[in-house]
Amino acid sequence: MSDLRIISVSLGSRSYDIEVGAENLEHIGSFLATFQPISTTVILTDENVLQQGYTHRVAESIAETGIDVHLLSVVAGEQSKAVETAATLWETLLETGIDRKSVLISVGGGVIGDLGGFVAATYARGIRFFQVPTTLLAQVDSSVGGKVGIDLPKAKNMVGAFLQPLGVLIDTKTLQTLPDDQYRSGLGEVVKYGVSLDAELFQLLETNIEKINLRDKTILKQIVADCCRIKAKIVAEDEFETTGQRVLLNYGHTFAHAFEIQSHFSLLHGLAVSIGSICAARLAVRMGFVDEIFLKRQISFHQALGLPTEIPNGIDWKQTIELMRHDKKSEFGKLRFVLPTGIGNCRLADDVDARLLEYGL
Numbered sequence: 001m002s003d004l005r006i007i008s009v010s011l012g013s014r015s016y017d018i019e020v021g022a023e024n025l026e027h028i029g030s031f032l033a034t035f036q037p038i039s040t041t042v043i044l045t046d047e048n049v050l051q052q053g054y055t056h057r058v059a060e061s062i063a064e065t066g067i068d069v070h071l072l073s074v075v076a077g078e079q080s081k082a083v084e085t086a087a088t089l090w091e092t093l094l095e096t097g098i099d100r101k102s103v104l105i106s107v108g109g110g111v112i113g114d115l116g117g118f119v120a121a122t123y124a125r126g127i128r129f130f131q132v133p134t135t136l137l138a139q140v141d142s143s144v145g146g147k148v149g150i151d152l153p154k155a156k157n158m159v160g161a162f163l164q165p166l167g168v169l170i171d172t173k174t175l176q177t178l179p180d181d182q183y184r185s186g187l188g189e190v191v192k193y194g195v196s197l198d199a200e201l202f203q204l205l206e207t208n209i210e211k212i213n214l215r216d217k218t219i220l221k222q223i224v225a226d227c228c229r230i231k232a233k234i235v236a237e238d239e240f241e242t243t244g245q246r247v248l249l250n251y252g253h254t255f256a257h258a259f260e261i262q263s264h265f266s267l268l269h270g271l272a273v274s275i276g277s278i279c280a281a282r283l284a285v286r287m288g289f290v291d292e293i294f295l296k297r298q299i300s301f302h303q304a305l306g307l308p309t310e311i312p313n314g315i316d317w318k319q320t321i322e323l324m325r326h327d328k329k330s331e332f333g334k335l336r337f338v339l340p341t342g343i344g345n346c347r348l349a350d351d352v353d354a355r356l357l358e359y360g361l
């Protein structure tokens with residue numbers, strides 16, 4: 001097996017490890033065995049991930065350690081993050097004899113991680129949970145931090161819980177089969193970490209553009225591990241989003257949410273974040289936080305990674321501002337942005353004058 005990188009998420013009694021490797025899927029059995037006694041495991045996955053064979057490899061590795069394994073698959077896509085799917089899963093867990101000594105393992109993207117975590121947090125008032133994220137977005141973002149949940153028809157991520165997993169196993173080789181737009185979407189979040197939070201990661205990214213575009217599994221291992229380290233540190237300081245630290249993970253997100261809503265979610269989240277961070281950088285120039293050189297460097301960096309930088313057709317600017325005023329993370333209708341102050345640094349600007357944005361960016 002290739003070298004592994006272990007990131008510890010320090011949360012007192014809820015601390016856990018994230019193992020990042022570049023061909024380590026089969027390590028899941030021995031990783032899980034450290035949490036014995038386990039009465040049985042149930043793997044939640046989606047049909048695409050199942051088809052790629054990852055789920056079976058995970059199941060076989062667990063079975064080899066002598067632990068009982070069940071497999072549940074749902075339809076791929078955001079529509080599975082719904083109360084109807086959760087209800088079907090609760091019933092199935094009961095029929096399968098899942099008890100409080102069982103572990104639910106999500107193998108898939110952020111949808112499967114959020115849904116599986118939500119079901120684990122609620123079934124029998126909570127059973128143990130483990131994550132094997134297989135999209136770049138899930139590896140660098142959604143599998144770290146303990147937020148789990150489902151959508152309401154009119155509001156994404158509206159019902160949920162905080163549930164830290166027993167552990168997370170990441171195999172960057174799984175990223176090779178990801179569709180191009182999904183891969184770029186994950187890169188949108190990776191770039192966010194580099195530009196707004198960590199100059200060293202930015203440097204690593206900027207000097208490895210070609211390898212990243214070729215999905216070199218070794219450079220990806222390094223990058224994914226760095227992103228997990230950055231997020232884990234922030235989560236450890238602000239697990240329940242109360243001290244204001246965790247909000248700094250939201251560079252580009254105020255704009256991104258407004259774009260996603262207007263596109264009826266056909267614009268993938270990380271791509272919206274990519275465009276949103278360029279908007280935030282433009283605003284930061286206007287507010288004197290960074291200069292034009294910073295902005296130009298960021299734009300060419302995004303372009304080299306095949307990330308969008310321009311607001312797509314069909315986005316109305318007035319509506320964008322209105323939606324940003326009512327973003328669930330904004331307070332009392334104020335415009336609130338995480339803005340860059342230099343490479344690897346950012347700050348929260350929570351009372352931005354709307355007139356600065358009136359005529360576009």
Ligand SMILES: NC(=O)c1ccc[n+]([C@@H]2O[C@H](COP(=O)([O-])OP(=O)(O)OC[C@H]3O[C@@H](n4cnc5c(N)ncnc54)[C@H](O)[C@@H]3O)[C@@H](O)[C@H]2O)c1
Pocket residue numbers: 046047048049052076077078081108109110111112114134135136137138141142143144145146147148156157174175176177178179182185
């Ligand atoms: N909990 C959090 O903190 C958090 C953070 C960010 C996003 N999210 C949530 O994550 C979700 C988005 O996650 P996502 O972008 O991973 O989407 P996703 O789970 O829908 O996966 C995207 C697509 O890729 C497929 N796929 C997954 N792994 C694959 C692989 N290795 N090869 C080929 N295809 C593969 C999936 O079947 C799906 O069709 C959203 O619901 C969002 O709300 C949660």
Ligand SMILES: [Zn+2]
Pocket residue numbers: 141189253269273
């Ligand atoms: Zn995001």
